[in-house]
Amino acid sequence: MAIIVVEVMLKPEILDPQGVAVGAALPRLGFTFAKSVRQGKRFEIEIDGQPTPQQMAEIEKAAATLLANPVIETYVVTVQA
């Protein structure tokens, strides 16, 4: 069994209202370390056995179609053993 992780982030130049809100909330709670915050999302997809190159290609395709919006987001696919 392997877990395929797809991490999605808004492209750096795109406004991230959620990240901005978190960034503004931190100092209100006394956390003063953050210069800026950007928020993304992470998918963990479980599969049987180790992924084949064909499966990886399909996951890439699914990521570009459903999990991420490539117009405004980037994604990274990694495999967790």
Added chain:
Amino acid sequence: MALDTVAIARQNPDTSQPFAELGLKPDEYARIKEILGRRPTSSELAMYSVMWSEHCSYKSSKVHLKQFGDKAVKSDALLVGIGENAGVVDIGQGYAITFKIESHNHPSFIEPYQGAATGIGGIVRDILTMGARPIAVMDPLRFGPADAADTRRVLPGVIAGVGGYGNCLGLANIGGEVVFDETYLGNPLVNALCVGVMKHSDIKLAKAAGAGNLVVLYGAKTGGDGIGGVSVLASETFESTGPAKRPAVQVGDPFVEKVLIECSLEIFAEDLVVGIQDLGGAGLSCATSELASGGSGGMKVALDQVPLRDATLSPEEILMSESQERMCAVVEPGKIDRFLEICKKWDVTVTVIGEVTDGDHLEITWHGELIVDVPPRTVAHDGPVYSRPLAEPAYIARVNAEVISPPIPKTPIEIKAAILQMAATPNLADKSWVTNQYDRYVQGNTVQSQPDDSGMIRIDEKTHLGVAVATDANANWSYLNPYEGAKLALAEASRNIATAGAKPLAVTNCLNFGSPEDPGVMWQFAETVRGLADGSLEMGLPVTGGNVSFYNQTGDVAILPTPVIGVLGVIDDVRMRTPMSFDRAGLDLYLLGSSDSNMSGSEWAYLHKMRGGQAPKADLQREMRLIDLLVKGRTEKIFSAAHDLSQGGLTATITEMVLRHHIGAIITVDDPGVTLFVETPGRVVVAVEPGKVGALKKAAGDIPLTYLGVTGGDALVVNETSISLDELRTAHTATFEKLFG
């Protein structure tokens, strides 16, 4: 690339510049050089290129739009006319209403959610800029065929974007349109209308008068949004290391906009601004040049003071950025402290970026170096004006010569099938799947929304004064005859206001067309404007402003000419409106207006893939008498219900009426296969109590009156055809759920 300053531009007059990549023609570039007496700096080039674009300068449409001024209606109701951010209309009791439609077509195709969302955000700021509180939005939308794969990508995103942004702002969505046609497949139309209310004394204008006054930028920080086009300049700045490609997509934040609205209204209430402008298309380039040319012309701006979300932005990019939720104000020095205080209270970023001068140039510096030094009028208003060639396209003669005779259902079984097919076809089917994603009742003043003929909002909670707004376009008719099509859309929107008993008062428009460089499209446009100007003059309705969207085409194929006409009306007591349907049995049903048998441009013909024929000729005199009758019928309480006939004809109207309160109807018509489906303009179905028939006949004057039948039962019965309301409802409501649910 080093900073390009005015001094450098003088020293190196021959530096080659990427004007063509920025969309400027060689003669336009030459004209800029002539105006400045030197080559522009790269920042100036950025400003001119974006402000002289079709979108901002109206360079192809200006010569035609002049007609709205030349044929202007003398109206005491018009407080602010064309040329400002939005027109303002007097509705009595000290209230003024501002309303406007804009398009966000191209961004919504690239990124449907954010494109539609920022479309709402932009039009709301336009209304706010006039000094009004935005109270409601409407969204006329057009997509490719409902079953097309790309429509399934675009439509749900657009609907969610309109809802997501509008709902977060707490604005009631009171109506709109959803229309499908194959010409919109690669180019959906996302138009957004906003209505705002204010007191007469609160009107604000975009001007920067008074030397020494401060130029203040407030709202969101500036990022690299929507500056895809200027990347030709940016790429030189960043070589290959930086973020090479800037996004053409803007992402909005409705919560920032909401705070911006409240902050601005508080600032207006304390009368703290001399002039105000929102930052929309062309961002700071537009706001600074328009504010400066609205005053005496002199303004100094320190561009390095602009708060940035992305520190790597170059001055050219900052000038062109279309980051959302920003406003620019001109404030007297004595009032700046209070202005800053209010911004602080609302947690709105605010920065003084410059001041008004007594000169006549807009001067912009970057860390002390002069990078822009231009007469602002030349940027904002003296852009190129084109009288583009126009010619009646070849298709007109061809399609007008066609005789349209779709199959006519004859037997009761055929008629039943046809009524159900029309009830279910995407263009006529129930739109609740769409409108249920919008907040229709927020603020508690919504009186009417979809599926009523118009949206209606209560303005005064004591007197119950209200306004009604409707938007309409019949692209099928505009395709056959753009002149008549525009008049017919104007008449339809006015009628949709009047069925509730409101009196039409003013017009706005959003003219969606293909490429102006195509003489055929330009002819469609010119004919449309001529039709709308003539029609508005004849009906005595001032055109308060509008928006032109060109280049709506896929390859060589232009969209159908789609002039979306918005009409605003006033009603003195919203509680006394005429509802769109009957809520009890035993009422008599009458058809107002006469029917012919011309199926051209009808939904029934469209379903049979027929697009030719002759559009009806608009009879605006008769439309006005019909409107008078509808308004009079309300005040004299003749009508129990009134519903307009338009797309889909009698079958669509009666279907909507019986399903509204689940009260059936039994009607008898001559030649039902034609009468049910023909779309002759200028018709309304009314329900009256039997005792009021005499009053109706007397009030109708020369408006033809045809008895249809009575209300009651749990079926729609047309001659020998009977359809249970349940079966009709299933057909009417299942379509969107099945396609997009």
